[in-house]
Amino acid sequence: MTFSEPDQRFKPGATLEALLQRRNRLLGPAYRLFYDRPVHIVEGRGAWLTGADGNRYLDAYNNVPHVGHCHPRVVEAICTQATTLNTHTRYLHEQVLDYAERLLDRFPAALDVAMFACTGSEANELALRMARAATGAFGIIAVEHAYHGNSQATAELSGVRAAGADGPAHVALVPCPDAFRGAHRGPDAGARYAETVGRAIDELKARGHAPAAFIIDTVLASNGLPRIPGDWLAGIMKHVRDAGALFIADEVQPGFGRMGSHFWGWQMLGVEPDIVTLGKPMGNGHPISGVVTRAELAGAFQKTSNYFNTFGGNPVSCAAAMAVLDVLDEEQLPQRALATGKHLRAGLRALAETHTIMGDVRGSGGFTAVDLVTDRETREPAAAAAARIVNAMRERGVLLGSSGPFGNVLKIRSPLVFDLPEADFLLERLADVLGEVSPEG
Ligand code: PMP
Numbered sequence: 001m002t003f004s005e006p007d008q009r010f011k012p013g014a015t016l017e018a019l020l021q022r023r024n025r026l027l028g029p030a031y032r033l034f035y036d037r038p039v040h041i042v043e044g045r046g047a048w049l050t051g052a053d054g055n056r057y058l059d060a061y062n063n064v065p066h067v068g069h070c071h072p073r074v075v076e077a078i079c080t081q082a083t084t085l086n087t088h089t090r091y092l093h094e095q096v097l098d099y100a101e102r103l104l105d106r107f108p109a110a111l112d113v114a115m116f117a118c119t120g121s122e123a124n125e126l127a128l129r130m131a132r133a134a135t136g137a138f139g140i141i142a143v144e145h146a147y148h149g150n151s152q153a154t155a156e157l158s159g160v161r162a163a164g165a166d167g168p169a170h171v172a173l174v175p176c177p178d179a180f181r182g183a184h185r186g187p188d189a190g191a192r193y194a195e196t197v198g199r200a201i202d203e204l205k206a207r208g209h210a211p212a213a214f215i216i217d218t219v220l221a222s223n224g225l226p227r228i229p230g231d232w233l234a235g236i237m238k239h240v241r242d243a244g245a246l247f248i249a250d251e252v253q254p255g256f257g258r259m260g261s262h263f264w265g266w267q268m269l270g271v272e273p274d275i276v277t278l279g280k281p282m283g284n285g286h287p288i289s290g291v292v293t294r295a296e297l298a299g300a301f302q303k304t305s306n307y308f309n310t311f312g313g314n315p316v317s318c319a320a321a322m323a324v325l326d327v328l329d330e331e332q333l334p335q336r337a338l339a340t341g342k343h344l345r346a347g348l349r350a351l352a353e354t355h356t357i358m359g360d361v362r363g364s365g366g367f368t369a370v371d372l373v374t375d376r377e378t379r380e381p382a383a384a385a386a387a388r389i390v391n392a393m394r395e396r397g398v399l400l401g402s403s404g405p406f407g408n409v410l411k412i413r414s415p416l417v418f419d420l421p422e423a424d425f426l427l428e429r430l431a432d433v434l435g436e437v438s439p440e441g
Contacts, residue, residue, distance in 0.1 A: 015052075016037070016038070016040060019040060020033075020038065034394075034399075034401065035390070035391055035394045036391045037391070037394070037395070039051055039057060039394065039399065040052040040053070041057070043070075044059070044065065044069025044070055045068070045069055045070055046068040046069060046071075046415070046417045047059050047060075047068060047069070047414055047415050047417050047418045047419075047422050048069070049069065049399070055397060056397060057394075057397050057398070057399050058397060058398045058399065058414075058422055058425055058426060059399050059414055059415060060398055060399055060400040060412050060413070060414045060418070060422075060426055061399045061400050061401045061411065061412075061413055061414065062399075062413070062414065062415055063253065063258065063280055063281050063413050063415075064280050064281060064284070064285050065284055065285050065415045066256055066258070066280075066281030066282075066284050066324060066328075066333075066415060066416055067284055067324055067327040067328060067331070067333060067415065067416060067417065068284075068415045068416075068417035069285075069415065071284060071323075071327055071417075073323050073326060073327050074283075074284045074285075074286075074320055074323040074324060074327065076323075077319040077320055077322065077323035078286060078316055078319060078320050078323075080319065081095070081315050081316045081318075081319035082316050084315075085315055086314055086315055086316045087314065087315070088310045088311070088314065089116070089308070089309060089310065089311075089312060089313050089314055090308065093315055095315040095318040095319060095322075096116065096313045096314075096315070096318050098318070098322065099313075099318040099321055099322050100114040102322060102325055103290065103292070103321075103325070104292065106263055106264075107264075107276070107292055108272055110272070110294055111272075111273075111276065111292050111293060111294060112294060112295055113292070113293055113294065113295045113297075113298045114290055114291070114292050115290060115291045115293075115298065115307060115312075115313075116288060116289070116290050116291075116309065116312040116313030116317070116318075117288075117289045117290065117291070117309050117312035117313075118287040118288060118289055118309070118311050118312050118317075119149070119279060119287060119289050120148075120149055120250070120252035120277065120278075120279030120280060120289050121148070121149025121150045121151045121154050122149075122151070122289055122309070122312070123252075123277040123278060123279055123289040123290060123291050124148045124149045124151075124153075124154045124215070124248070124250060124252075124277050125149065125151045125153055125154055126277075126291050126307070127213070127215070127248045127275045127277050127291050127293075128140065128153050128154070128212070128213065128215075128248070129301065129305065130275060130291065130293065130297055130298070130300070130301040131212040131213035131245075131246045131248060131274075131275060131297075132212045132213075133300050133301045133303065133304045133305070134212075134246065134296075134297045134300035134301065135210070135211075135212045135213075135244055135245060135246060136210075137209065137210035137211055137212040137244065137245065138170045138209050138210070138212055139170045139171070139172065139201075139204040139205075139209035139210055139211040139212055139245075140156075140157060140170060140171050140172075140211070140212060140213050140214075140215060141171075141172045141173075141174060141197060141200045141201065141204070141211055141213070141214045141215070141240075141245070142157040142158075142171065142172075142173055142174075142214075142215050142216070143173065143174055143175075143176050143216055143217075143220060143223065144173045144174065144175055144176055144223075144405075145159070145176060145222055145223050145404075145405045146158060146176075146215075146216065146217055146220065146222055146223065147159075147217070147221075147222040148215060148217070148250055156168050156171050157171060157173075157215060158222075169207040169208070169209060170204070170207075170209045172200035172201070172203050172204045172211075173200070174193070174196040174197050174200050175193060175196055176220055176223040176226060176405075177189065177190065177193040177220075177226065177228050177229055177232045178223065178224075178226035178227065179226070179227040179228070179229055180226060180227050180359070180360050180362075180371060180379065181226075181371070181379050181381075182226070184229075189229045189232075190229030190230060190231035190232040190235055191231065191235050193229065193232055193235075193236075194231075194232055194233075194235025194236045194238075194239070195235075197214065197236045197239045197240065198239040201239055201240075201243045201245075210243065210244065210245075211240070211243050211244075211245040212245055212246065213245055213246045213247070213248050213275075214236065214240045214245055214246075214247050214248070215247075215248040215250060216233075216248075216249065216250060217250045217252065217253055217254075217265075218249050218250065218251060218253075218254055218264070218265030218266045218268070218269055219253055219254040219259065219265045219268075219364075219367060221253040221254075221367070221403065221411075221413075222403055222404075223403075223404060223405065224369055224371065224403050224404025224405070224408075224409030224411075225362060225363055225367060225368075225369035225403070225409065225411070226362075227360075227362055228269065230270075232269070233269040233270065233271045234270060234271060237271050246274040246275060246297070247271065247273045247274050247275070248273060248274070248275045248276075248277065249264070249265065249266040249273035249275070249276045249277070250277050251264055251265055251266070251276055251277060251278050251279075252277065252278065252279035252280050252289075253265070253280070253367075253413075254268075254367065255278050255279075255281065255282070256278075256281045256282065256324065256328065257328055257333060257334030257337065257365070257416065258281065258334075258337060258365055258366045258367055258413075258416065259334075259337075259364045259365040259366070259367060260334050260335070260337040260338030260341055260364055260365020260366060261338060261364060261365060263334065264276070268364070274293065274294065274297060275291060275292070275293045275297065276291070276292040276293070277289070277290070277291055278290040278291070278292065281324070282321050282324065283317055283320040283321045283324060284320060284323070284324050286316070286317055286320035286321070287311070287317065288312070288313070288317035288318070288320065288321050289312070290313075328416075331417075333416040333417065334365065334416070336416060336417070336419065337365035337366035337416045337418075338365050339420075340366070340418055340419055340420060340422075340423050341363060341364065341365045341366055341367070341368060343420055343423050344368055344412070344423040344426070344427070345361050345362075345363060345368055347423065347424070347427040348361040348368070348370055348427070348430075349361050351427065351430065351431055351434060355434045356373075356376055356439065357372050357373065357374075357382055357385055357434065357437070357438075357439040358370055358371075358372065358373075358434075359371045359372060359373030359376055359379055359382075360373075363412075366413065366414060366416050366418065367412075367413050368411075368412040368413070369403075369404075369409045369410065369411060369412070370409065370410040370412070371404075371408065371409050372385055372386050372389070372408045372409070372410065372439070373408070373439070374439040374440060375439070381404070381406035381407075381408035382408050382439050382440070382441065383402075383406050383407045383408040383441075384440065384441025385408075385437050385438065385439055385440065385441040386402045386407055386408045386409070386410060387402065387407065387441070388437050388441050389410065389430075389433055389434070389437055390402050390410070392433040392436065392437065393429060393430065393433055396429040396432065396433065397429070398425070398426050398429045398430075400412050400426075401413075412426070
């Protein structure tokens with residue numbers, strides 16, 4: 001296997017500016033890059049990236065290269081299939097069936113059909129269409145500040161719009177359950193947040209829309225990976241079922257073992273979904289996504305539409321996705337995420353003993369959040385400091401991000417090969433950076 005040499009056209013220093021200008025000219029202004037000084041990456045291996053400047057960066061952010069950048073097993077599977085056949089999905093081929101079987105083995109027996117697409121947005125789009133076809137209703141309930149995709153229908157459910165603010169009449173947004181910063185924090189928090197879904201259903205009905213589905217990212221990643229009250233979803237499901245709506249679990253973020261203790265995020269919430277959507281980590285960077293559901297719901301969809309997706313589930317994509325499942329099992333990566341995540345969070349909590357800006361450290365397996373506050377009493381979000389920390393970490397060779405409605409939550413979500421030495425590397429760098437940043441930023 002050969003990998004490309006670093007791109008010699010872009011040398012350190014002045015060339016970064018030239019590359020930025022070229023990008024803005026060619027791709028237009030809508031795109032966004034990470035970091036005040038964007039990184040130019042030319043190679044990846046495991047949890048590490050190499051920049052065009054020759055520097056190494058620890059990837060503590062990417063959930064796409066789930067089993068590690070350029071994992072040889074996945075690369076080989078892609079190459080082998082690509083040299084044999086790749087085509088659209090209207091011929092018979094075993095690869096998609098072999099993969100569907102392996103994937104469905106990871107689900108309860110009732111969820112027995114898998115359909116394939118290329119992006120998380122497409123998977124959610126298909127799930128919405130399916131829910132609407134099966135229920136005959138059009139309304140959707142989602143969580144404020146969630147992200148479900150970039151298509152028209154999924155973008156309507158995404159964004160920072162507050163509940164009740166102007167948006168499409170068929171969409172109702174409910175507050176994110178957040179036992180750390182939210183309006184309800186006590187033992188009745190789950191029930192109080194669940195009631196908001198009952199009210200959202202009434203709102204939708206008042207606007208002439210019965211609800212077709214309640215959709216959540218099952219770890220609420222865009223909301224800053226909040227502490228979700230244990231009885232929250234069960235409380236909601238009563239309202240959702242009574243209204244005849246379906247539950248869509250968007251597993252694009254937590255799916256495929258990221259959370260360590262559970263292979264899927266919905267398992268942590270204790271409610272079996274009607275429809276599950278999959279994306280990002282599924283092909284380790286190769287674009288494949290999916291919808292898993294009951295045959296009866298797929299059948300209801302088929303009464304209104306035929307499904308064709310030129311690329312979704314093609315032999316090369318399915319070979320990549322199959323290799324991801326192989327590697328997860330053989331290298332026991334969910335188990336590793338569990339151990340590394342525990343170590344990382346213990347180290348972060350130790351740092352929090354001296355750094356009052358760290359208001360809360362939370363997460364599971366390979367997904368960790370550090371909620372930064374200007375004041376531990378008021379829990380005021382320290383958004384400016386979060387931006388400074390993220391950028392200072394980038395300068396020290398650790399790539400992480402921030403999230404949440406205030407942008408004050410450090411998001412640590414590395415490839416699952418991230419191990420104890422990587423966690424220690426991150427902790428050391430963070431200790432340095434925290435020493436330089438005040439809570440006010
Ligand atoms: N759902 C969730 C929860 C996501 O995080 C994302 C992407 N960040 C999507 C859906 C959309 O996936 P894609 O970008 O592959 O369309």
